[in-house]
Amino acid sequence: MYLCSNMQLTAIPSGHSVRIHSLESLDLLLRRRLMDLGIREGTTISITRRGLWGGPIIIEYKGQFIGIRQREARLLEVIGS
Amino acid sequence: MNTIALFGNPNTGKTSLFNKLTRSYASVGNWAGVTVEKKVGTLRDRSALLVDLPGAYSLHPLSLDEGVTSRFLIDEPPASLINIVDASQLERNLYLTVQLLEYGCPMVIGLNMIDVARGRGILINEQLLAAELGVPVLPIIARSGQGTRALLQQLTDLPSLHDGAKASFRLDYGSIIENTALTLAEAIQAALPERAPQYARWVALQLIEGNPVVEQYAYSLLPPEWIRQQLELCSTRLTADNEESTPAEHLRRIRTQWITHLYNLAADHSRSGNRTLTEKVDAVFTHPLFGIPIFLLMMFAIFKLTFDWAGNLLADQIDALIAGPISSGATSLLQLLGASAFTQGLIVDGIIAGVGGVLVFMPQIAILFLMISLVEDSGYMARITLLMDRMMEYVGLNGKAFIPFIIGFGCNVPAVMAARAIEQRRERLLTILLVPLMSCSARLPVYTLFAGVFFARHQAVVVMILYLLGMVVALGLARLLSNSPLFAREKSFFLVELPPYRVPQPLSLFRNTWEKVKGFLHKAGTIILAGSVAIWLLSHLGMQGYGVDMDHSFLAAIGGVFAPLLDPVGFGTWQAVAALLTGFMAKEVVVSTMNIIYHAPTMEGLGLQLSSAFTALQAFSFMVFVLLYTPCLATVSVIRKETQSWKWAGFSILYAVMIAYVLALLIYQLGRLIGYV
Structure with a gap:
């Protein structure tokens, strides 16, 4: 099943905001860590910077900056907002 | 209390x-x-x-x-x-x-x-x-x-x-969770009658949340089977109630809802929204293209400062003080007191030469620690992990392992402990084992001494090469080991918080550095002192008793046993072996031993002695060997403690000796092939 409103986090240009639709596909540990930082379904995050050569990307949520790997960022299902 | x-x-x-x-x-x-x-x-x-x-x-x-x-x-x-x-x-x-x-x-x-x-x-x-x-x-x-x-x-x-009769804090988690919590809490209370009911409820809620530490604890109080039954019951009831979430998720949701409500009442951020200074700084420091070059440049600047710009100048002052007034002062004082030649030798040529020879390097060590404190305090540390993650991922680690690595440049012992913050077991173990390859401040005196004698004009470059070599070997080994059956692959992820940058407070920097310098001084007064006494004694005692020629001393005999083994790597002398063996106690002792064996009054004098005992190529091979050859005693024991295993502690010594030998051999033999001696 594919919803056309869903986007990949890594495809979004820096400076744009997206809403998180689902964290389901992430590894449990990482999901817990993100939730520890307040990121869960429905929160709006923005992409601050994209890494070069597949390096980590930086996302921003309520003034905190978090680096995660692109591979994992791709598993986040997001919706444009 | x-x-x-x-x-x-x-x-x-x-x-x-x-x-x-x-x-x-x-x-x-x-x-x-x-x-x-x-x-x-x-x-x-x-x-x-x-x-x-x-x-x-x-x-x-x-x-x-x-x-x-x-x-x-x-x-x-x-x-x-x-x-x-x-x-x-x-x-x-x-x-x-x-x-x-x-x-x-x-x-x-x-x-x-x-x-x-x-x-x-x-x-x-x-x-x-x-x-x-x-x-x-x-x-x-x-x-x-x-x-x-x-x-x-x-x-x-x-x-x-x-x-007062103040009501204790309590969130209502809905009837299903509350029922389970009540059942569990009552059983826990019965097992622990002396603790408050609130505590029993807390344990129950933590159990429902799936906290593994609390679970272990509860299993010691109540039958595990019964607890699991209760939790399963709770889960099925939630599902029957058309809840999609697990009990743990349910708990979290109720809490976050309550918190969001409270937060919206108590916080006002109508005035927020400016781009902060941190973002502006990060636009440069975490730049996809320039981030890593900037990091390397900063590292080089740190080495320049430690050696060329400030460290050596200060060290020369201390050297002059120890070799001059202190040494001669002690000699005349001992002569005045009518001390025997034995006592005089032990104090002046043993203790002052051995401990003083290491204390000379205090400025370099202090500057290095100051720089590390600066990285730690400013918030740049988290950025380094971000920059390095891609490379670390390639070798089977994650960017967070870089924090222990950088701390390891100061001292390996806290660095091994810092690995606790790494979430994945396998990556944590691997990081612990590789930390000793990070060149700690105790190895600095060895480099400073040898590079100062043999590579005086390019000291900072040579020392940086050694640091980078340690890093490269660590990364190569990580790649090798993470693919070996020794370390079962496990899911890896990387997540780092980037805290706002802070201007480090001078007082806090000073305090942090001073604590480290104090640690160094303490080491000089204990291990290095004891080592110096032992080495002096061993180098003056022989089969014929006290006062033998040094070449017939016990130290020469012990060193001589292993010397042939080290011939192919360029330093098969009993002196080098003795220095390396004693260096296991603490790497600074390598320098103490050299000072005592070569019996030099000043750094300059020692330099002259060394340049006749080593060639430049042999000296470089020796530095590489000292960089890699074994974690010091304190590091081995902390590895044992952190991994809970003698096996891994033994492994950390064994692989290090092997790599040191192979690399030093390669360097020496290849160097000779291309015409160095």
Whole structure:
């Protein structure tokens, strides 16, 4: 099943905001860590910077900056907002 | 004495507060995971003990250091708690607060970093927060100490506040969860009649949340089978009730809903939204293209400063002092007292030469530690992990392993412990084993001595090559080992918080550096001193008794046994072997031994002796060998402790010796092939 409103986090240009639709596909540990930082379904995050050569990307949520790997960022299902 | 415990999210200033309130000192930094074990100190007025705990986002631990918090609450119930919350990230911080309130111990909340929050346009209504949470909330700035006295005062007044019939904190989790919690709590209460009902409920809720530490604890109180049954029942009932979530998720949702509601009442950030200084700085430092070159450039600048610009100049002053007034002063004093030749030799040629020869390098070591403190305190550390993650991922580690690596440049012992903050078991073990390849400050005297003699004009470059070599070997080994069956692949992820940059406080930098220098001086007065005495004795005692020619001493005999083995790598002399063997106690002792064996009054004199004993190529091979050959005694024992295994401790020595030998052999033999001697 594919919803056309869903986007990949890594495809979004820096400076744009997206809403998180689902964290389901992430590894449990990482999901817990993100939730520890307040990121869960429905929160709006923005992409601050994209890494070069597949390096980590930086996302921003309520003034905190978090680096995660692109591979994992791709598993986040997001919706444009 | 009463115990007060400090709780809070990572990097919220718990240790800063600990240092302000107690007589002890613990090292601080601006990244998540500085404190990895609990530290105990006495309050300045000696009224209570203060316990500093590793930061945690919730009581449910994900990494080893976080597990300490739950275990502490169970094993050593404190008299009261201080919960430090970051005002600029209040909503996230309140999650732990809720869990602590459920624990039901008298508590004060220190609202820290109100200056940062204000700078970002966030205003917090403390009175409202205090009223809703039912505990005092006090604004503080832990770094400067502002408000800490009031916080302590509030804490002393606490018990009286709680004596009243004040209702304890309680969130309603809905009938299904509440029923299970009640059943579990009643059973726990029956097993622990002496503890408060609130505590039993807390244990029950933590069980429902799936906290592994609490689970272990509960299994020791009640039949595990029964507990599992209750939890399963709860889960099925939730599903039957058309709930999609697990009990743990349900708990979390109720809590976050409550927190969001409270936060919206108490916080006002209508004025936020400016691009902060941190973002502007990060646009440069974490730049996709320039980030890594900038990092390497900074490293090089640190080496330049340590050697060429400041360190060596200062070291020369100390050398002149020790070789001149101190040495000759001691000699004339001993002669005046009529001391025997034996005593004179032991003190002047043994202790002063051995310990003094290492103390000379204090300036370089101090500068290096100062620089590391600067990286730790500013917030750049977290950025380094970000920059390095791609490379680290390639070798089977994650960017966070770089934190122990950098700390390892100072000293390997705390670096091995810093690996506790790494979530994945396999990556943590691998990091621990590779940390000893990071060139610590104890190896600095060896490089400084040898590079100063043989590569005087390119000292900083040669030393940087050695540091990089250690790093390259570590990464290569990581790649090799992570693909070997020894380390079963496990899912890896990387997540790092990038804290706001801070201008490091001179006082805190000085304190951090001073603590490290103190550690070095302590080592000089103990291990290095003992080593020097032993080496001097061994080098003057032989089969014929005291006063033999050094070449017939016990030291020469011991060194001579292994010397042929080291012939192919370029330094098959008993002197080199003796230095390396004693260097296992502490790497500085390599230099002490050289000082005693070559019996040189000054650094310059020692340099002359060395340049006749080694060629430049042999010296380089020797430096590489010292860089890699084995973790020192203290590091081996901390590896044993952290891995809970003699096997891994033994492995850390074995692989290091092998790699050192192979690399030194390659360097020496290839060097000879291309025409060096």
